[in-house]
Amino acid sequence: MPTYLDAILAAHRAQAAADGRDVTELVARAEQAGPGRDFTRALLHPPGAGPGHLAVIAEVKRRSPSKGPLAPDLDPAEVARQYQRGGAACLSVLTDTDFFGGSATDLDRARRACALPVLRKDFTVAPADVCDARLMGADAVLLIVAALSDRELGELLQLARRLQLAALVEVHDESEAERALAAGAELVGVNQRDLLSFAVDTARAERVAGCLPESVVAVAESGVGGPGDARRLAEAGYQAVLVGETLVRAADRSAAVAGLAGHAVGRRRPAPVGP
Numbered sequence: 001m002p003t004y005l006d007a008i009l010a011a012h013r014a015q016a017a018a019d020g021r022d023v024t025e026l027v028a029r030a031e032q033a034g035p036g037r038d039f040t041r042a043l044l045h046p047p048g049a050g051p052g053h054l055a056v057i058a059e060v061k062r063r064s065p066s067k068g069p070l071a072p073d074l075d076p077a078e079v080a081r082q083y084q085r086g087g088a089a090c091l092s093v094l095t096d097t098d099f100f101g102g103s104a105t106d107l108d109r110a111r112r113a114c115a116l117p118v119l120r121k122d123f124t125v126a127p128a129d130v131c132d133a134r135l136m137g138a139d140a141v142l143l144i145v146a147a148l149s150d151r152e153l154g155e156l157l158q159l160a161r162r163l164q165l166a167a168l169v170e171v172h173d174e175s176e177a178e179r180a181l182a183a184g185a186e187l188v189g190v191n192q193r194d195l196l197s198f199a200v201d202t203a204r205a206e207r208v209a210g211c212l213p214e215s216v217v218a219v220a221e222s223g224v225g226g227p228g229d230a231r232r233l234a235e236a237g238y239q240a241v242l243v244g245e246t247l248v249r250a251a252d253r254s255a256a257v258a259g260l261a262g263h264a265v266g267r268r269r270p271a272p273v274g275p
Contacts, residue, residue: 005144005146008123011098012129013125016128019126021128023127023131027131029131029135030135030163033134036139036165037116037117037118038117038166039140040186042090042116043187046087046089046261048261048262052265054234054238054264055089055241055261056086056090056243056257057242057243058092058253059121059242060248061102061244061245062106070245075109076110076113077109077110078113079248085254086254086256086257086261087261088261090240091111091114091118092119093106093107093118094244095107095122096121102122104132107137107138111138117166118137118140120132120133120136120140122142124141124147130165134163141166142167143156143157144170145179145180150182153180157169157185166187167185168219169183171208174207174208178211181216185216186217188218189218189220190204190220192220192223193221193223205220205238210269212268214268219238219239219240220236220238220241225246231263234266235263235265236269237266237267237268243260
């Protein structure tokens with residue numbers, strides 16, 4: 001059965017195939033980009049509460065394929081300032097235009113308006129995508145395990161490190177978590193949204209957390225609706241949550257961020273062995 005991800009990836013791979021730019025030249029340009037902001041350190045030392053407490057990656061998101069328009073007319077600069085006032089540790093900015101209504105301009109405007117490190121939230125399928133993230137000012141790039149072969153994942157992860165970008169490696173289940181760890185991922189995001197239905201499985205993050213060693217920085221994605229969800233995920237051992245829809249739709253975005261941040265992070269419980 002085709003999924004939302006299938007259609008999005010087909011479009012992005014078609015764009016990559018038609019991209020006639022010289023990747024060697026792109027890498028050289030990206031290596032000369034200005035200094036970045038330390039995305040991973042910001043997650044481990046969130047504002048206010050500090051180490052050992054939950055960090056929030058607050059997302060600038062206009063719409064989604066499953067929910068439609070969320071805040072199509074948002075001002076990315078003002079949203080970034082609201083998130084920073086609420087205590088967000090980092091930003092995530094959608095740059096996919098066709099499916100999410102985002103753009104590189106959204107990322108640039110959001111980053112210039114605050115002091116937070118910024119994740120380029122997009123569908124990275126080729127080296128040029130990683131270079132573009134660095135050139136547009138991102139401090140981190142998203143690598144989705146379900147979208148990449150093991151070879152592609154390893155190569156793109158290596159390129160991100162070369163360009164001094166953090167790489168948030170996104171997984172959806174235990175087998176993908178194993179692939180991420182085998183590739184050397186140090187920052188792993190567990191997406192609670194099912195790829196087939198786009199429905200949220202709130203137990204998914206707690207199950208997969210047990211597969212992640214304490215040395216890996218763990219981020220829970222999707223399905224975080226309020227402080228109760230954030231507390232549950234922190235207790236399961238997640239150092240951060242990435243939240244879009246809940247925050248962008250909030251009447252008071254700063255207060256919404258503040259309500260999610262600061263919960264004490266627990267130790268991850270090993271995954272059960274056997275049937």
